[in-house]
Amino acid sequence: MASDFDFFAPEFQGDVHPHFARMREECPMAKAEEPFDWYAVTREKDVRALLHDWKNWTSELGPGLSREGGGGVLVSVDPPEHTFDRRIVNRAFTPASLLAMEPEITVLIDEIIDGFVEKGEGDFMQLLAVPVPLIVIAWLLGLDPDLVQQMRPRADGVISADALAQEEMARQMRAAAEAEGGGDRSGATRGQEEVRYFLGKIAERRAMHAAGEEMPPDTLTALVTTELNGRTLRDDEIVGFMGFLFIAGSATTTQLIGNMIYRLLQNPDQLELVRNNPDLYETCVEESLRYDAPVNGLFRTAVEDTEFLGVEVPKDTKVLCMFGSANLDPEMWEEPETFDVTRDYEQLKLHYAFGQGIHYCMGAPLARVEAKVALKLVLERMPNLRLTGEPEEITAPVLHGVETLPVAWDPPASN
Numbered sequence: 001m002a003s004d005f006d007f008f009a010p011e012f013q014g015d016v017h018p019h020f021a022r023m024r025e026e027c028p029m030a031k032a033e034e035p036f037d038w039y040a041v042t043r044e045k046d047v048r049a050l051l052h053d054w055k056n057w058t059s060e061l062g063p064g065l066s067r068e069g070g071g072g073v074l075v076s077v078d079p080p081e082h083t084f085d086r087r088i089v090n091r092a093f094t095p096a097s098l099l100a101m102e103p104e105i106t107v108l109i110d111e112i113i114d115g116f117v118e119k120g121e122g123d124f125m126q127l128l129a130v131p132v133p134l135i136v137i138a139w140l141l142g143l144d145p146d147l148v149q150q151m152r153p154r155a156d157g158v159i160s161a162d163a164l165a166q167e168e169m170a171r172q173m174r175a176a177a178e179a180e181g182g183g184d185r186s187g188a189t190r191g192q193e194e195v196r197y198f199l200g201k202i203a204e205r206r207a208m209h210a211a212g213e214e215m216p217p218d219t220l221t222a223l224v225t226t227e228l229n230g231r232t233l234r235d236d237e238i239v240g241f242m243g244f245l246f247i248a249g250s251a252t253t254t255q256l257i258g259n260m261i262y263r264l265l266q267n268p269d270q271l272e273l274v275r276n277n278p279d280l281y282e283t284c285v286e287e288s289l290r291y292d293a294p295v296n297g298l299f300r301t302a303v304e305d306t307e308f309l310g311v312e313v314p315k316d317t318k319v320l321c322m323f324g325s326a327n328l329d330p331e332m333w334e335e336p337e338t339f340d341v342t343r344d345y346e347q348l349k350l351h352y353a354f355g356q357g358i359h360y361c362m363g364a365p366l367a368r369v370e371a372k373v374a375l376k377l378v379l380e381r382m383p384n385l386r387l388t389g390e391p392e393e394i395t396a397p398v399l400h401g402v403e404t405l406p407v408a409w410d411p412p413a414s415n
């Protein structure tokens with residue numbers, strides 16, 4: 001059988017909705033042959049079935065297409081390691097502690113807007129959607145926001161260069177950390193600069209801990225001091241967590257903020273509804289996540305030879321769970337192709353943009369707060385926001401949405 005689709009073809013980027021619709025209708029278990037045989041499931045019930053059956057559909061080989069394994073943490077492990085990892089992250093932050101960041105995030109976004117609002121035009125992504133999540137994740141991890149912003153191009157390069165995205169970055173970082181630790185630098189390739197920086201920060205905190213000094217209440221402190229099952233984390237494990245969180249929490253949230261503003265500008269009636277009704281901010285964020293899932297999909301791997309949707313699937317075959325397509329399945333959603341900010345909020349939250357099951361995104365409350373505050377302040381402080389050109393679409397197959405968003409607004413002087 002020939003490939004049913006080419007996930008890496010340029011036409012698959014951009015407006016993925018028609019491709020998803022065709023796949024759901026014509027080939028719900030679609031086969032791809034590059035660089036080896038793999039499949040993609042696009043119907044909501046099939047995506048759900050795989051995500052909730054980790055015993056038969058493992059994450060051990062990572063959520064990307066690579067069969068080398070992932071970063072060895074969180075999204076690349078099954079229970080019991082996975083349970084251990086979630087407990088570690090829970091020591092670092094909880095949904096409540098993430099929600100408590102809202103006032104700081106409000107000040108941050110206000111200040112960033114202060115910095116460009118006089119201009120009256122620019123690329124919304126570079127002005128706001130990119131810096132906000134990077135600075136917030138730097139705070140959360142205990143890193144220097146200025147340095148983290150400089151690292152962004154490298155993180156992007158990794159995502160654009162291949163479909164392995166997040167877990168590849170974490171894997172590279174761990175390899176580099178192990179190589180640094182062992183004095184063998186041969187394993188250290190991409191991300192080495194970041195790893196050195198992370199290792200330096202870890203060493204600082206370990207010294208503070210040993211001296212009994214008071215430590216900042218951030219993720220780095222939690223990772224350095226947490227003792228679970230009678231042991232603390234090694235440096236390379238901490239670097240693995242940091243590398244994963246750094247990528248998982250930044251590029252994704254950038255896409256959410258950019259995609260949401262883009263859809264509102266494309267749908268002026270919806271923009272008016274939200275503008276006149278702040279109660280709709282949260283629903284608008286959720287509808288954006290449903291309509292434009294920032295992560296198109298992630299993989300699971302068959303533990304044994306099996307059959308799925310009538311297709312023989314050999315052991316170790318990778319299957320892509322298309323979150324973005326499940327979010328548009330007419331079996332689950334009424335008029336799924338309509339961007340509608342008045343949908344029922346509780347029902348909307350069942351979308352797949354943050355995954356489902358045991359790997360459900362741990363940063364979801366933070367991404368939601370960042371997007372809600374960005375929406376509120378953009379509406380308040382950038383009046384008459386409008387598109388001034390066609391946005392460019394992001395070309396990384398894992399991520400979905402706009403790369404650039406050329407906009408103009410009425411600057412304060414002309415108000």
Ligand code: HEM
Pocket residue numbers: 059063074075076086089140245248249250252253256293294295298323352353354355356358359360361362363364366367
């Ligand atoms: C709009 C923004 C975001 C999107 C779309 C998103 C998406 C996802 C998805 C789809 C998964 C599931 C992975 C899988 O099933 O294999 C996931 C997991 C995860 N995300 Fe997010 N994420 C976002 C923001 C964040 C942020 C801000 C953080 C950190 C503060 C974060 C931390 C995590 C963690 C720790 C996991 C791993 C959970 C596990 O494996 O148990 N994410 N995310």
